[in-house]
Amino acid sequence: MKKLILSAAIVLGSLSTYAAHVPNDLKVVNTLVMQEEYTEVKVEEVTAAVTDALKIAYPNAILDKAYINAKKEYKLDVTAGDKKGNLYADENGKWIQK
Known part of the structure; x- marks a missing residue:
């Protein structure tokens, strides 16, 4: 009988060590990406202020390609030397940071 009580105590004691609470440090980060709709226009159709x-x-x-959105903002695909990139400008030729 003593062996049965002792073995039950050992089993119950060992189960309680596995039930320890582990804190969860995961943080949820929500990211919202808004993609603007640009439609391609001919390079000749870009306003003189932008060019x-x-x-x-x-x-x-x-100037390789040009795109325009509903707010009359231009996205310009540009090649300078061996580098290619995108520039953004409004219809008045002011640069936009995006």
Whole structure:
């Protein structure tokens, strides 16, 4: 009988060590990505203010493609030397940070 009580105490004691609470340090981060709709336009259709601003800011840049959105903001695919990139400008030729 003593062995039965002792073995029951050992089994119950060992089960309680597995039931310890482990804190959860995971944090949920929600990210919202809004993608603006740009439609491609011909390079010739870009306003003179935007092309002039491009010539002033980047004299050796070549305008490859141009896109416009509903807010009349331009997305310009530009090549300068061996580098390619995107520039954003409003219809008045002011640069936009995106």
